[in-house]
Amino acid sequence: MTEFSLPPIQTTARDDAVLKALAGFVMREKLEPGERLPTERILAERLKVSRNTVREALTRWEGLGLVERRQGSGTYLKAAVSLDMLHMPLTLAGGNDFTGLMRTLEIRRALEAEAAALCAVRADEDDLAEIERKLDIMEDAFKMRAGMSSDEDWEFHQAIYRASGNPLFEQIIAAMHELFHRFWEHPLGVRDFGHASFPYHRTIFNCIAAHDPEGARAEALKLIATVEDDLKRGAANLKLADRK
Amino acid sequence: MTEFSLPPIQTTARDDAVLKALAGFVMREKLEPGERLPTERILAERLKVSRNTVREALTRWEGLGLVERRQGSGTYLKAAVSLDMLHMPLTLAGGNDFTGLMRTLEIRRALEAEAAALCAVRADEDDLAEIERKLDIMEDAFKMRAGMSSDEDWEFHQAIYRASGNPLFEQIIAAMHELFHRFWEHPLGVRDFGHASFPYHRTIFNCIAAHDPEGARAEALKLIATVEDDLKRGAANLKLADRK
DNA sequence: TGCAGAAATTGGTTGGACCATTGAACCACT
DNA sequence: AGTGGTTCAATGGTCCAACCAATTTCTGCA
Numbered sequence: 001m002t003e004f005s006l007p008p009i010q011t012t013a014r015d016d017a018v019l020k021a022l023a024g025f026v027m028r029e030k031l032e033p034g035e036r037l038p039t040e041r042i043l044a045e046r047l048k049v050s051r052n053t054v055r056e057a058l059t060r061w062e063g064l065g066l067v068e069r070r071q072g073s074g075t076y077l078k079a080a081v082s083l084d085m086l087h088m089p090l091t092l093a094g095g096n097d098f099t100g101l102m103r104t105l106e107i108r109r110a111l112e113a114e115a116a117a118l119c120a121v122r123a124d125e126d127d128l129a130e131i132e133r134k135l136d137i138m139e140d141a142f143k144m145r146a147g148m149s150s151d152e153d154w155e156f157h158q159a160i161y162r163a164s165g166n167p168l169f170e171q172i173i174a175a176m177h178e179l180f181h182r183f184w185e186h187p188l189g190v191r192d193f194g195h196a197s198f199p200y201h202r203t204i205f206n207c208i209a210a211h212d213p214e215g216a217r218a219e220a221l222k223l224i225a226t227v228e229d230d231l232k233r234g235a236a237n238l239k240l241a242d243r244k
Numbered sequence: 245m246t247e248f249s250l251p252p253i254q255t256t257a258r259d260d261a262v263l264k265a266l267a268g269f270v271m272r273e274k275l276e277p278g279e280r281l282p283t284e285r286i287l288a289e290r291l292k293v294s295r296n297t298v299r300e301a302l303t304r305w306e307g308l309g310l311v312e313r314r315q316g317s318g319t320y321l322k323a324a325v326s327l328d329m330l331h332m333p334l335t336l337a338g339g340n341d342f343t344g345l346m347r348t349l350e351i352r353r354a355l356e357a358e359a360a361a362l363c364a365v366r367a368d369e370d371d372l373a374e375i376e377r378k379l380d381i382m383e384d385a386f387k388m389r390a391g392m393s394s395d396e397d398w399e400f401h402q403a404i405y406r407a408s409g410n411p412l413f414e415q416i417i418a419a420m421h422e423l424f425h426r427f428w429e430h431p432l433g434v435r436d437f438g439h440a441s442f443p444y445h446r447t448i449f450n451c452i453a454a455h456d457p458e459g460a461r462a463e464a465l466k467l468i469a470t471v472e473d474d475l476k477r478g479a480a481n482l483k484l485a486d487r488k
Numbered sequence: 489t490g491c492a493g494a495a496a497t498t499g500g501t502t503g504g505a506c507c508a509t510t511g512a513a514c515c516a517c518t
Numbered sequence: 519a520g521t522g523g524t525t526c527a528a529t530g531g532t533c534c535a536a537c538c539a540a541t542t543t544c545t546g547c548a
Binding site: 489490491492493494495496497498499500501502503504505506507508509510511512513514515516517518 | 519520521522523524525526527528529530531532533534535536537538539540541542543544545546547548
């Protein structure tokens, strides 16, 4: 038996064709996020397909977060659309349990370290000022409530992602943030959850300000390590991780 | 067809409710990837919703890669489904140009380094054997063709991701692989594209085999650095990066 | 002019119909 | 037994024509 290279033929691909045409339309009309795109009925008529087909295509885009549908109002662009988009639908099963959180934390460690390093190389004066501002706010909140605050902490990290010059960091981490958030609110019985991570926020900033990428990377790794420790402590406290 | 227990849907938010009910059904019936789930018509009847609504719901799952629909055959589970899934749809715009590729490469550097480090900690004898097997294949291909081979290289890295014990690494990187692939095939005029990365594959493996996470991390960073250099050289050669 | 209610717009849902593909059963012929 | 062709039911894909529900816009009265 010899080797074949016969990819399956594609006979029907209506909704894909609809999306391609729609992407082309968005680019030609230079539609930007927030703008409304044609109604389903118009699209169906113009593309010479059924409204059902249009709806299935739009459902796909909605699932990808590219578009938002508002009943009675219309369908609105939520993100930039281009023909050469690359989609990465990630599904994390069992995101509620300890294992799932640990796994996302490993991804976060990887990205956090790299973002901090890149940030140390690329951040300009404005970026540094913004990051330090968030840091000050976070430290104030820490002293006030005598504990880590999820929101302010998140703002600080987000500022770093933004200053990394690569929007992908923020996109990926933001997608996982909801998950972290749940646990921050229910610290598994660990009273001072996240406490140990506090000092590393400033050491990270110092390395970034000194344009020391490897230092920033190392400090970021330390920070995540403390969170992992807290997590493990929590999982040890409660023998069962969640089970809602 | 066997017996189901699918109570009718309540009120608004139809398609979300359909997915929730369907996820519950999959869990109760312990359906695993590859198995076929009830036909659209049956689902519509049991859930007391229209078949179109069922289809929109399934379209969402299909977009998330959870399910595969085969005309004339049925709808099949492609991944494990649970009620507490977390979806992270990412779309990378403009992934075709030099900037976009550089950005994905930065993500890859972050994940590659972390995956190698985790792998060094967790890989058992079987994992090591598998990785070394892929490494040998890659090195043979390199000697044969006197140059890097995209496929064999990819297999090697995939083996590392798998042995990292965290499926998210493979998921994220796999989603971006298509992007790398395009450039590997069209090396921007750089004749020996990827050549410099060759030796680091074995040094990474050596560190993993020696259970030296920081060493593996460092070698992985070096590997990606060579690819980045090649990329920059290529972008400098052609003044324009793609423009197809 | 201001604003409440009617009317038009738009996405959401329904039910029914037909098409295209698949796969199993069946059959004829070798 | 095996090969290939035919039939036929099941299933996803598409279409149509309505109607429902939320929203926006318009209208006319106070």
